[in-house]
Amino acid sequence: MEYFLELFMSGLTRGSIYALIALGYTMVYGIIELINFAHGEIYMIGAFTALIVASVLTFQGMTGAPVLILAGVVAVIYSMAYGYTVEKIAYKPLRQAPRLSPLISAIGMSIFLQNYVLLAQTSNFLPFPALIPEFAFLAPVRHLMSSAEIIIVVTTAVCMVLLTLLIKYTRVGKAMRATAQDRSMALLVGVNVNRVISTTFVIGSALAAVGGVLIASHIGQINFFIGFIAGIKAFTAAVLGGIGSIPGAALGGLVLGLTEAFATGYVSSDYEDVFAFAILVLVLIFRPAGILGRATTQKV
Amino acid sequence: MLELRDVDTYYGNIQALKGVSLRVAEGEVITLIGANGAGKSTTLMSICGIVPPRDGEILFRGQPIQDRSPDEIVALGISQVPEGRRIFPQLTVAENLDMGAFLRRDKDGIKQDLDYIYGLFPILAERRNQAGGTLSGGEQQMLAISRALMARPQLLLLDEPSLGLAPLIVKRIFEIVQRINADSNTTIFLVEQNANLALKAAHRGYVMENGRITLEDRAENLLANEAVQKAYLGL
Numbered sequence: 001m002e003y004f005l006e007l008f009m010s011g012l013t014r015g016s017i018y019a020l021i022a023l024g025y026t027m028v029y030g031i032i033e034l035i036n037f038a039h040g041e042i043y044m045i046g047a048f049t050a051l052i053v054a055s056v057l058t059f060q061g062m063t064g065a066p067v068l069i070l071a072g073v074v075a076v077i078y079s080m081a082y083g084y085t086v087e088k089i090a091y092k093p094l095r096q097a098p099r100l101s102p103l104i105s106a107i108g109m110s111i112f113l114q115n116y117v118l119l120a121q122t123s124n125f126l127p128f129p130a131l132i133p134e135f136a137f138l139a140p141v142r143h144l145m146s147s148a149e150i151i152i153v154v155t156t157a158v159c160m161v162l163l164t165l166l167i168k169y170t171r172v173g174k175a176m177r178a179t180a181q182d183r184s185m186a187l188l189v190g191v192n193v194n195r196v197i198s199t200t201f202v203i204g205s206a207l208a209a210v211g212g213v214l215i216a217s218h219i220g221q222i223n224f225f226i227g228f229i230a231g232i233k234a235f236t237a238a239v240l241g242g243i244g245s246i247p248g249a250a251l252g253g254l255v256l257g258l259t260e261a262f263a264t265g266y267v268s269s270d271y272e273d274v275f276a277f278a279i280l281v282l283v284l285i286f287r288p289a290g291i292l293g294r295a296t297t298q299k300v
Numbered sequence: 301m302l303e304l305r306d307v308d309t310y311y312g313n314i315q316a317l318k319g320v321s322l323r324v325a326e327g328e329v330i331t332l333i334g335a336n337g338a339g340k341s342t343t344l345m346s347i348c349g350i351v352p353p354r355d356g357e358i359l360f361r362g363q364p365i366q367d368r369s370p371d372e373i374v375a376l377g378i379s380q381v382p383e384g385r386r387i388f389p390q391l392t393v394a395e396n397l398d399m400g401a402f403l404r405r406d407k408d409g410i411k412q413d414l415d416y417i418y419g420l421f422p423i424l425a426e427r428r429n430q431a432g433g434t435l436s437g438g439e440q441q442m443l444a445i446s447r448a449l450m451a452r453p454q455l456l457l458l459d460e461p462s463l464g465l466a467p468l469i470v471k472r473i474f475e476i477v478q479r480i481n482a483d484s485n486t487t488i489f490l491v492e493q494n495a496n497l498a499l500k501a502a503h504r505g506y507v508m509e510n511g512r513i514t515l516e517d518r519a520e521n522l523l524a525n526e527a528v529q530k531a532y533l534g535l
Contacts, residue, residue: 171402178388178399184350185386189447190374190403 002144007265008258009145013218015257016156020211021234022241022249023163024083024204030180030244031200033099037106038086039208040231041113042079044224046209047216048117050075051128058129068131068217076209083205084198086113092194110228117224125223128216148218155214159207160250167246172199180244233276240280242293251291255279301326301487302347302378302455307356307366309339309346316342317353318511324455324489329481331490331498331519333532334508340491341383343508344457347489348380349373360455375403379453383460383491385444389433393424396432396443400450409452417446420476438469445473449480455487456480462494470494474501495532499523507532 021043028036053071062070090109094102132148167173179186179196187193215230216222233256241252256276263275283291302324309317316339324330332340345351347358349370358366365373379400388396397417401410418425421442427435432443441461448456458477462470478501481488492498499505499519507515507528515528522528 174391174395174399175402177391177395181388181390182386185382185388186399187350187370188348188374188380188382188386189399190371190451191399192369192371 003265005144007261009149010265011258011261012254013149013152013257014260015237015254016153017211017215017230017253018234018237018256019250019253020156020159020207021230022238022253023160023246024208025235025238026241026243026246026249027176027200027204029238030246031176031197032091032095032102034091034102035106035235036086036091036201036204037103037231038090038109038113039204040227040229040234041110041117042083042086042205042227043208043212043230043234044117044222044227045082045113046075046079046205046212047128047222047226048121049078049209050213050216051126051222054129054131064131064133067129068213071131072210072213075213076206079205079209079212080202082113083201083208087198087201092197110231114224114228121224123224125221128220128222130220131217132214146218148214152214152218155210159210163203163207163246166203172196176200236276236280239290240283242287242290245290245292245294248290248292255291301328301361302489303357303359304343304347305357305359307343307346307353307358309342309351309353311342311351316351316511317346319356320508320511320513322506322513322516324487326487327481327485328504329478329488329490329502331492331502331505332508333492333495333498333505333522335532336493338508339511340508341459342511344380344382344459344489344491347373347457348378371403374451377452377454378457379448379451379455380457381441381444381448381459381461383463385437385440387432387435387440387443387447389431391432392429393432393435393443394428396447397424397450400447401452403451410450413450413452417449420479421446438465438473441465441469441473442476445476445480449486453486455489457489457491459491460493461490462492462497470497477501495528496523 021039024039025036028034050071053074054067057067057070086109090105091102094105132151135147138145138147138150167176175186175191175196179191179193183193234253237252237256238249240255241248259275259279260272263272304320304322307317307320308315320343332343334340342351346353349368353366357364360376360378365376388399391399397414404410423439424443424446435443461473474497477488480486490498490502499522502519505517505519505522506513515522
């Protein structure tokens with residue numbers, strides 16, 4: 001039972017990170033039907049930014065939680081700027097082009113950003129300081145869950161709730177939903193659709209950066225390639241949950257994270273990907289639109 | 301109030317509007333009739349900036365608007381009820397109406413207009429928390445008109461409001477359109493295939509064929525015009 005709980009917590013942690021990244025994929029897809037393959041790279045850039053800021057701050061003699069928070073904030077802002085710029089450079093000029101063009105542009109952007117970080121930094125794994133402090137009150141259950149895991153799961157939950165409120169109740173949230181459902185009608189009621197699309201990229205990038213900072217601090221090392229792997233997994237999570245659906249991205253992330261954790265724990269870590277993708281195949285056979293995805297019908 | 305001067309609009313290489321010129325005066329109900337594919341909807345989309353003209357001028361209250369973005373045009377006071385109604389299917393009725401008032405900040409005015417609309421269409425008040433996509437065709441048309449009214453437009457563009465609706469509901473919609481014109485002196489630009497109905501509701505009419513305006517007259521004269529009767533009224 002203890003082993004089960006331990007695996008469960010580790011799966012939940014992994015799943016949270018997948019979910020945070022998957023939200024960016026699913027929101028962008030919901031609005032412009034594009035798989036933003038450069039999204040994983042935004043997550044990686046978030047982690048690198050945090051590492052640089054954290055190193056500088058640590059060098060200045062700061063420690064613990066303030067370093068994490070400051071590094072996190074800078075990483076989020078920096079990643080938002082990257083997300084915004086990527087959309088402006090790689091996708092906006094292709095708004096009227098056939099759907100394949102922005103997809104290719106996205107793959108190009110992903111390769112470009114990976115290599116840019118590779119050249120600017122190094123191809124080696126860099127150690128990332130463990131910035132998440134250990135909580136004293138967790139001492140009795142330390143063998144089941146670490147503070148880092150708790151922080152990751154709680155932060156993800158908070159982000160999800162904030163995002164849901166934003167989309168449901170704010171003006172920009174309503175504009176996003178309207179744009180996703182009927183872009184030219186949104187234009188006709190006066191929505192600045194380009195701004196809505198930019199906002200979507202910026203929000204998605206911020207969430208990915210949060211994920212990047214948290215996981216880097218938890219795992220303890222990063223390199224230029226982490227965005228690719230995490231991106232593929234998060235994309236899988238988004239499809240699993242139903243691409244375009246925000247609760248779907250959250251659920252897909254958790255299902256994927258837990259599957260991997262249990263596969264690693266009870267079978268072998270060599271098989272974690274096998275199980276992850278087997279779940280994907282199974283779900284898509286029986287529910288092609290994903291767990292919470294729906295085939296939309298419209299009355300005319 | 302609105303004037304089009306020699307407007308040419310293209311979809312890629314295909315020219316949909318060929319030198320279209322027309323005028324709408326303040327407080328008027330005018331109608332643009334014509335066959336399927338004549339360019340009626342394109343005319344409205346050009347006015348709204350969705351498919352901007354390649355050549356020519358569109359003036360609203362004397363200002364050229366052909367280079368303005370769609371949201372700027374809405375802000376100037378032009379709202380469109382597009383063909384097929386285009387309700388946001390997963391937004392509730394109330395949220396759809398909210399979207400109509402997207403560019404407005406005057407909370408009291410919005411509340412007032414919402415009350416007016418719920419008075420005009422009590423069924424919408426009843427269904428305010430229902431998803432727009434679950435309404436019947438007639439209810440969706442009422443919602444689409446209401447959504448456009450929520451912008452408090454000076455000029456309301458209506459594209460085929462009778463399309464696919466039962467005759468009784470069509471009659472009701474046309475009554476409401478005339479009432480909107482009378483109540484708030486909103487200028488109305490009505491595009492219709494149902495020429496008989498449209499000409500009875502309008503003050504003046506234009507006839508469009510293959511992207512060109514071919515005829516322009518007072519509505520009662522068009523109704524009596526032999527060519528129009530043959531081509532559009534089935535007489």
